[in-house]
Amino acid sequence: MSKQAFDQIKAGFEDAIAIAHGEADPTTYRVHVPVEIDVKAIRKQLGMSQAQFAASFGFGLDAVQNWEQGRRRPEGAARAFLKVIEREPEAVRRALAA
Numbered sequence: 001m002s003k004q005a006f007d008q009i010k011a012g013f014e015d016a017i018a019i020a021h022g023e024a025d026p027t028t029y030r031v032h033v034p035v036e037i038d039v040k041a042i043r044k045q046l047g048m049s050q051a052q053f054a055a056s057f058g059f060g061l062d063a064v065q066n067w068e069q070g071r072r073r074p075e076g077a078a079r080a081f082l083k084v085i086e087r088e089p090e091a092v093r094r095a096l097a098a
Helices: 003-020 039-045 050-057 061-068 076-087 089-096
Strands: none
Touching: 039 061, 039 076, 050 061, 050 089, 076 089
């Protein structure tokens, strides 16, 4: 794990502790979920086929195909999950390991 990733995780834990102790306002924390996300670019970056990508991260193959071909767009939670996959694919794989 990189120092930057460690520092971000540590800061998140410190924020969570402050909220739990009533020392911080939980409504001041916001996340940015992009409106558009390039599913094909994420998949290609990982060197995976559509079937491998879908199976590895719990998506339906038809969903991945529809996203990539522009017939549908990932909804909010899926976009957030795809962003995490883009930035930290190994962490997602570890979290989803059986």
